Amino acid sequence: MARNEDRQLYHYTCQLDPPSDDLFPCVKVVQLTSLRPTADLFCSLLRDALKAELLRGQMKSVKGFVKTCYSEMLVASGNEEDDRDGSVAKAESMAGNSSDSMYLGGLGLKFKFPGDARKLREASKTKLWTTYLKAHGRNLSLVRYPQCTRLVQVGLPNRLRGEMWETLSGSIYLRFSNPGEYERLLEENKGRTSTSTEEIEKDLHRSLPEYPAYQSEDGIGALRRVLQAYSFKNPDTGYCQAMNILAAAILIYMSEEQAFWLLDVICDRLLPGYYSPSMHGTLLDQRVFESLVHRCLPIIYEHFMAVDVQLSVASLPWFLSLFINSMPMVFAFRIIDCFFCLASQIASLYDAKSHIQTIAILKINGEKLLQIQDDGGFIHLMRDYFSSLGASAHPESSDPRARAITRFQELLLVSFREFAIITDETIQAERRKFRGEVIHSIESFSKRSAVRNLKTLERFTKEQAGSIYDALFKAICIEPPPATVLPPPSLLTTKENSEERPETRVGLKTFKVFLSEIATWARVEKIVSNGFQQRAEREVAEHEFIDRLFFFWDTNYRGALSFQDLVSGLDGVMFNDLMENIEWFFNLHDKNKDGFLTKDEVLTLSESLLFIFRYEVGDAYLGAVSRFMSNAFEYGDALLPRPEGADPNSEATTPIESNQPYINLATFRMVVLADEILESFFETDFSSTFKLEPVPMMDLPPSHTGLLGSLWTTITSDDNRKILNRFTDEVGKSIGKHQVLYRPAIGKITALEEPKARESLLTPTMRRSTSKASLKSAEDILVPSSFSAPANLNLSEPTSSIPSAEYSPMPTMFEAARANAAALMERTPFAIDDAKDDDEDTEEDTEGEEDDVMDEVDAFLEAHDSGLSAAEQELAQDLIHAEPVK
Amino acid sequence: MSDPSGSAADKSVQVKLVLLGEAAVGKSSIVLRFVSNEFQANKEPTIGAAFLTQKCRLEDRVLRYEIWDTAGQERFHSLAPMYYRNAQAAVVVYDITKGSSLEKAKTWVKELQRQANPNIVIALVGNKVDLVQPSASSSSPATTPEPEDEADDATATPGEPSAGGEPESLRQVPREEAEAYAQEAGLLFFETSAKTGEGIVEIFTEIAKKIPIEQILASSRGGAGRAGAAGGRAGAGRTEGGVSLEENGSKGKDACNC
Numbered sequence A: 001m002a003r004n005e006d007r008q009l010y011h012y013t014c015q016l017d018p019p020s021d022d023l024f025p026c027v028k029v030v031q032l033t034s035l036r037p038t039a040d041l042f043c044s045l046l047r048d049a050l051k052a053e054l055l056r057g058q059m060k061s062v063k064g065f066v067k068t069c070y071s072e073m074l075v076a077s078g079n080e081e082d083d084r085d086g087s088v089a090k091a092e093s094m095a096g097n098s099s100d101s102m103y104l105g106g107l108g109l110k111f112k113f114p115g116d117a118r119k120l121r122e123a124s125k126t127k128l129w130t131t132y133l134k135a136h137g138r139n140l141s142l143v144r145y146p147q148c149t150r151l152v153q154v155g156l157p158n159r160l161r162g163e164m165w166e167t168l169s170g171s172i173y174l175r176f177s178n179p180g181e182y183e184r185l186l187e188e189n190k191g192r193t194s195t196s197t198e199e200i201e202k203d204l205h206r207s208l209p210e211y212p213a214y215q216s217e218d219g220i221g222a223l224r225r226v227l228q229a230y231s232f233k234n235p236d237t238g239y240c241q242a243m244n245i246l247a248a249a250i251l252i253y254m255s256e257e258q259a260f261w262l263l264d265v266i267c268d269r270l271l272p273g274y275y276s277p278s279m280h281g282t283l284l285d286q287r288v289f290e291s292l293v294h295r296c297l298p299i300i301y302e303h304f305m306a307v308d309v310q311l312s313v314a315s316l317p318w319f320l321s322l323f324i325n326s327m328p329m330v331f332a333f334r335i336i337d338c339f340f341c342l343a344s345q346i347a348s349l350y351d352a353k354s355h356i357q358t359i360a361i362l363k364i365n366g367e368k369l370l371q372i373q374d375d376g377g378f379i380h381l382m383r384d385y386f387s388s389l390g391a392s393a394h395p396e397s398s399d400p401r402a403r404a405i406t407r408f409q410e411l412l413l414v415s416f417r418e419f420a421i422i423t424d425e426t427i428q429a430e431r432r433k434f435r436g437e438v439i440h441s442i443e444s445f446s447k448r449s450a451v452r453n454l455k456t457l458e459r460f461t462k463e464q465a466g467s468i469y470d471a472l473f474k475a476i477c478i479e480p481p482p483a484t485v486l487p488p489p490s491l492l493t494t495k496e497n498s499e500e501r502p503e504t505r506v507g508l509k510t511f512k513v514f515l516s517e518i519a520t521w522a523r524v525e526k527i528v529s530n531g532f533q534q535r536a537e538r539e540v541a542e543h544e545f546i547d548r549l550f551f552f553w554d555t556n557y558r559g560a561l562s563f564q565d566l567v568s569g570l571d572g573v574m575f576n577d578l579m580e581n582i583e584w585f586f587n588l589h590d591k592n593k594d595g596f597l598t599k600d601e602v603l604t605l606s607e608s609l610l611f612i613f614r615y616e617v618g619d620a621y622l623g624a625v626s627r628f629m630s631n632a633f634e635y636g637d638a639l640l641p642r643p644e645g646a647d648p649n650s651e652a653t654t655p656i657e658s659n660q661p662y663i664n665l666a667t668f669r670m671v672v673l674a675d676e677i678l679e680s681f682f683e684t685d686f687s688s689t690f691k692l693e694p695v696p697m698m699d700l701p702p703s704h705t706g707l708l709g710s711l712w713t714t715i716t717s718d719d720n721r722k723i724l725n726r727f728t729d730e731v732g733k734s735i736g737k738h739q740v741l742y743r744p745a746i747g748k749i750t751a752l753e754e755p756k757a758r759e760s761l762l763t764p765t766m767r768r769s770t771s772k773a774s775l776k777s778a779e780d781i782l783v784p785s786s787f788s789a790p791a792n793l794n795l796s797e798p799t800s801s802i803p804s805a806e807y808s809p810m811p812t813m814f815e816a817a818r819a820n821a822a823a824l825m826e827r828t829p830f831a832i833d834d835a836k837d838d839d840e841d842t843e844e845d846t847e848g849e850e851d852d853v854m855d856e857v858d859a860f861l862e863a864h865d866s867g868l869s870a871a872e873q874e875l876a877q878d879l880i881h882a883e884p885v886k
Numbered sequence B: 001m002s003d004p005s006g007s008a009a010d011k012s013v014q015v016k017l018v019l020l021g022e023a024a025v026g027k028s029s030i031v032l033r034f035v036s037n038e039f040q041a042n043k044e045p046t047i048g049a050a051f052l053t054q055k056c057r058l059e060d061r062v063l064r065y066e067i068w069d070t071a072g073q074e075r076f077h078s079l080a081p082m083y084y085r086n087a088q089a090a091v092v093v094y095d096i097t098k099g100s101s102l103e104k105a106k107t108w109v110k111e112l113q114r115q116a117n118p119n120i121v122i123a124l125v126g127n128k129v130d131l132v133q134p135s136a137s138s139s140s141p142a143t144t145p146e147p148e149d150e151a152d153d154a155t156a157t158p159g160e161p162s163a164g165g166e167p168e169s170l171r172q173v174p175r176e177e178a179e180a181y182a183q184e185a186g187l188l189f190f191e192t193s194a195k196t197g198e199g200i201v202e203i204f205t206e207i208a209k210k211i212p213i214e215q216i217l218a219s220s221r222g223g224a225g226r227a228g229a230a231g232g233r234a235g236a237g238r239t240e241g242g243v244s245l246e247e248n249g250s251k252g253k254d255a256c257n258c
């Protein structure tokens, strides 16, 4: 049994043969149609996933788990007979008697499902689904064929709906692998109150109040528990209005625990950032939506611009509550069916779904929309349209079949037929495009108030603090902070000021992204060329130095940084002069703050310097660090306090442990100032690696058309680009054309000259007294033998092939040295990483001529570019031929 | 009087009004009462913002309120500037049975005074007075719309709660305290009940009296630019004559929400 992610993968790359029998662990034959590397990758992924699954020992719990699934009951009962309406009722009564089945269900079981079961053709839908589930697996082991999507389009039967939502969205896997978590969350936080619980309380009676369950404690209690459990699990998101409506809606179809996990998936994965305190996801999607309307329906868009109607006036609530409040519930639920089905099928976090349908809604109402003069008119038109979704779309038509098509069916048809071009990728690309804009224009409000709420601006101006906020916000968009662990309840209940929201704090991961926006050395900027193409890439750098900085700035030991922490932290480094910088650097590495660095800390500090210098051209910086180390150990030993009466010339001083206090700030300063390069680094260069402007795009050299130039521009999908990049890189490596140029963090030295170390400050006697042992030990710990002569390094030495890999101590130095050597030869402003000898096998490709390569690339792209549009067209076809509602 | 919006724009003065205040204080209920003279218990929270319009007749012209009813929850706060930008009037609502809601109202007032249109007319409204009046709290069934004349009565007798018979147990914000603050900050002040209709129409008539209509007309003649949000689109209309509001409460009947 494969996990959900894997299933998505093979949906994309392979075919599955249906199982021959319907016993639970059914046989699945996997047939791959892809290039070998892809196939290998797939197989190993599958193998690993299966192994991991077995290791987790959860297979045993499968049996008990599936008993909670209605689908099992359906399949079991469906075997018996074929009478049309009777089968389900019979099955239910059967299940009721048997103590064995304990399948879950929602409030609808007791309070009725919305809509008329006959009109919804419940019985025939159930029958179709029973057949499908029997043939292709169900709940945990459901395999999705295009037919599945089609069935979802036709509508899910009420009784099965909750479970199918779970299965389609993937939340069933969370429920499966976290048994008891929901109850535990509620139990552990019993009686706790917070801003979220207060806000939840206010809205409990304001969630689908017309549905009978929410007029009784049954519904209210369930809703309270689900919303509270979510807010306990994700205190950063907590509770946002609209979640109550969502939760109330899904609780009609599923149990509390199921609803809890589904809500979790919706808020965190399907609609990330929609309900967060900054609501950045919502704002971003509004921009994306507007731009899609501009592209797909330019006339309507122009009209709206002309009469100054804001689309988001109407669409913001649609997106936030998934249409539940906007259209009759039966229709909203069918939209949600599609939402879950497509959102996860595209194997991405985002949904194209509500965009498509919203645009279809506008398209259908096109003519009327052009008459609209203001926001009010727009909202009224939409309200009228939604309330008439059940009416015939073509009431005047002479063809009874056409008359029978409801407006809702028309809506789905139009969504799929006309807007199949809007793929998830389109939306992703749009999102990327607008991300920056949204970040800067997030109504500039939250920014201003965040800046205003700072306890101190330190030495920054408001604008500069604003830039820091921008960088932080961008980082949060890219790397949303994970839910933090709740502080103990006692801390939370003592709240004098109920208005106070918990501050947004970011963890280490987000911090790295943040820092990469500010400091040049915290990012990796490179130009990759592989013989086919050249491209600029930016990554977030990883190094212990950055981790250290994070904890250094975390002055309250909370494991997370607030905006204020970042402002104060940056203040501590950005305005420093030479002496202050030296001190700052010293303190950063003085872990126990005793005013001394240990030998280990001296080494770590050197590591940090090497990290910052890693892409500098020439070996000047490398030399500086090497001199720094030898000087530090030399002076350190010389200035060590000696036991009373010891012979100052004796070499036999007791060697000091690597973790004992070793050099103090004064010594450190002296060592630094002994070197021109380091002095200028601490004087100006280091401060200037911090920049508060947005990071500029890397400019590519003009001649980058390369072999794949035209092909490149025609690939629209980002994922495909990534695949192409990876692929051409592989080929490039195998034909020795792969090359990576890095942008240096300081970039001051572009020519190669050897700056001289200043004269030693030590008198000859002192020098003599320096313990050789210290130096020796330093070399043993850190310095590879080749360090002193980087230019002699052999380029073809096997090294890690991925230059952006983590900079663990050895490779950092090693790579810096290699980069140096390469720079010596190439004399480009970028250091070079030549990944010539790659150990990955690309046998078929190595002997390949360029033509062959091209063919392969074509085939590869073809295999990957067959998006979903075909399936969607088919689906639209199917809908046209679907039997009309009676 | 339900003109299609196109032609109405020629005759009426458009006033953009925004409602702000903590969640669940009754903003949407106030608008619903004003626009359709209805009340719904357990109204769903506003997501984002809602938009409604309502006309008020002045002596010789019609005032057309474009009402933006915003969401109250703190995290929707960042969307609010979109709605109060270019607003000529703001109704900041708090719940008299909830002390913290007045604090929130004060922060809204501060923000408006700092960031909104400098001539904005602000009204501070303490809602849910029915909860502290023994007669009203139990009588009318919540979901039934009030008869129109009752709303008119409320207009005739401004929401002056009889200090004697009030069960003060539920009240957390004394009228005097809020009124003093309103005076100090230069705000109109009302205590209302969206449930009974008490004081609701008054808010809008008093605002109408205080709005510098001549200025609006003058600026809209100068060409209403598309200044960001959907505001500043006041249609050109007749300008001569003083501004005084029709005193008999016929607004309820004129109500049309197009």
Ligand SMILES: Nc1nc2c(ncn2[C@@H]2O[C@H](COP(=O)(O)OP(=O)(O)OP(=O)(O)O)[C@@H](O)[C@H]2O)c(=O)[nH]1
Pocket: A206, A241, B021, B022, B023, B024, B025, B026, B027, B028, B029, B030, B040, B041, B042, B043, B044, B045, B046, B047, B070, B071, B072, B073, B127, B128, B129, B130, B131, B192, B193, B194, B195, B196
């Ligand atoms: N007793 C009483 N209840 C009221 C009154 N006004 C509103 N309510 C109730 O208070 C609750 C909140 O009312 P809403 O109008 O939705 O509040 P809101 O300020 O729009 O809330 P958000 O949209 O969340 O910002 C509802 O349950 C109303 O029925 C009132 O005057 N008296």
Ligand SMILES: [Mg+2]
Pocket: B027, B028, B029, B044, B045, B046, B069, B070, B071, B072
């Ligand atoms: Mg509201």
